[in-house]
Amino acid sequence: MNNLSIATLMEQSGVKFGTSGARGLVEAMTDRVCFAYTHAFLDYLHAAGLIEKGDAVAFAGDLRPSTPRIMAAVCKAIIECGYTPINCGFIPSPAVALFGLKQGIATIMVTGSHIPDDRNGIKFNRPDGEILKQDEAGIRQQRIELDETLFDGEAFSESPQLPAADGGARALYIRRYLDCIGSDALSGVSIGVYEHSGVARSILAEILEAVGAKVVRLGFSDTFVPVDTEAIRPEDVTLASEWSQAHNLDSIVSTDGDGDRPLISDERGQWLRGDVAGILCADYLNARWIVTPVSCNSALELSDKFAGVIRTRIGSPFVIEGMQSLLQQGRTAVAGYEANGGFLTADRLLLNGSELDPLPTRDAVIVILAILMHARGQGLSISELVRQLPPRFTYSDRLKAFPTQLSQRMLARFQTGDPTEDGRAVEHEFNKVFGRVANIDHTDGVRITFAEGDIVHLRPSGNAPEMRCYTESVSEARAQEMNRVCINLLEGWRTK
Structure with missing residues (x-):
């Protein structure tokens, strides 16, 4: 037995917690690493009194090539740690999370979400929902007794086999929606x-066929396609426009790799931004209190549709913490969403007049159904539905190979602790482009609101040496142009 520090293993392997689970290069996510992380997760839950030996632990995965091997490592760890594995097969992240909530068991999802398939990841869920930042810290601090005889180097000595898939989680997820929505x-x-x-x-x-829609299946791929709903690929923009014209579609819908972030287009094949889709979804579900990251579209507040809004740092754990805080204050009809469109429900909301049980993890299907039902109920096209919102447009991009230390030094110039000095520093860098500063928000990075209403938000990536830039303005063209200008400024700062 080897007494192994998970914190040390994270540093050595490069597979660390980001904004949504542990992620890393496939070559770094070896059998031994994935086994050890699952072991640590289970030990952490057991020490916290959240699971007992012999309990069931469910797991699932996405469709990238490395996922079955990592699922096998997860399953082997579940067995070796004294628990009963349930293989839910290849299903969306919210589907396995819902199964865990209903069964009161821990669940694990093997997925790299939207990132290319040279990387992968593992999402961990407690019996009561997603792990939060304090849970990540607890898992990182674990020391496990690792049986090194199971491994030949970083690979298993004998390759474990996955048990047959159980279809219960898939069926439960589908029923979640069909029980609320009629067949026509x-x-x-x-x-x-x-x-x-x-x-x-x-x-x-x-699901769409079961509720009466005519479905046209498009773009099937046997190889992994890294669809990112927050940074839509140019080829996906072109495809949506062509498909819309060729098939006379009311909408095109999709998700990212693990089904927790939606893509939905209007009747012209133009993709909606995730933070706009979130507002429309929340409105249709009659949510009253909304939690969303600071980077999301301010049309949320300007729409005057909701009782209150909490802005958080970027990442679903922070949105969940915000929702929990509202529930503790006695608020009801609480929901949250992220800029990628993933929607979370903290308590019961109404879908098509029927109560929908809470699912406090990112989900894509709820957004797609809610917007389609919203447009249908009002007799509007999706573009007409969007035009009912205040005209605020967001755009985001990132500058790769932007060292983390440089990001920290740069943003420190705008975070002196003195609002007046911060404003002067921002205006020195941006004044010739965007004008006077009205407000600076340091919730996550630096979010600057200028006097004319334009917004620039700079934030280092949570799990890569990248600088992300979010812009918002009164037109899509203006938001895109602002983003281009900011990326050019970042390029200049990087070369100084």
């Missing part, structure tokens, strides 16, 4: 489902 709710609506390599592709088509 979307009759006459023509929907394109962009399948690519998303693990939700068959479930999404099945």
Whole structure:
């Protein structure tokens, strides 16, 4: 037995916690590393009194090539640690999370979400929902007794086999929606489902067909496609426009790789920004209190549709903490969403007039259904539905190979602790482009609101040497131009 420090293993392997689980290069996510991380997660839950030996632990995965091997390592750790594995197969992250909540068991999802398939990741869920930042810290601090005889170097000595998949979690997830929506709710609506390599592709088509929509399946891929709903690829923009015209579609819908972030287009094949989709979804579900990261579109507050809004740091754990805080204050009809469109529900909301049980983890299907039902109920196209919101447009991009230390030094110039000095520093860098500073928000990075209403938000990536830039203005063209200018400024700062 080897007494192994997880903190040390994270540093050595490079597989660390980011904004959504542990992620790393596939070559770094060896059998031994994935086994050890699962071991530490289970030990942490057991020490906290959240699980007992012999309990079931469910797991699932996405469709990238490395996922089955990592699922096998997760399953082996579950067995070796004294628990009972349930293989839920290849299903969306919110589906396995919902199964865990309903069964009161821990769950694990093997996925790299939207990132390229040279990387992968593992999401951990407690029996009561996603692990939060304090849980990540607890897992990182674990020391485990690792049986090194199971391994030949970093690989298993004998390759473990996955047990047969149990379809219960998949069926439960589908029933979550069909129990609320009638079989003819979307009759006459023509929907394109962009399948690519998303693990939700068959479930999404099945649900839409079951509620009466005419489904056209598009873009199926046997190889992994890194669809990022927050940074949509130019080729996906082109495809959506072409498909919309060719098939006379009311909308095209899709998700990222693990089905927790939605893509939905209007009738012209133009993709909605995730933070706009979140507002429309929350409105249809009659949510009253909204939690969302500071980077999301300010049309949320300007719409005057909600009782209150809490802005958080970027990442679902922070959104969940904000929702929990509202519930503790006695608030009801609480929901949250992220800029990527992933929607979280903290308590019961109404879908098509029926109560929907809470699912406090990112979900894509709820957003797609809510917007389609919202447009149908009002007799509007999706573009008309969007135009009912205040005209605020966001855009985001990132500058790669931007060293973390440089990011910290740069942002420190705008975070002196003196608002007046911060404003002067910002105006020195931006004044010739965007004008006077009205407000600076340091919730996560630096979010600057200028006197004319334009917004620039600079934030280092949580798990890569990148600087992210979010911009917001009164037109899409202006938001894009602002972003281009900011990226050029960042390039200049990087070379100084």
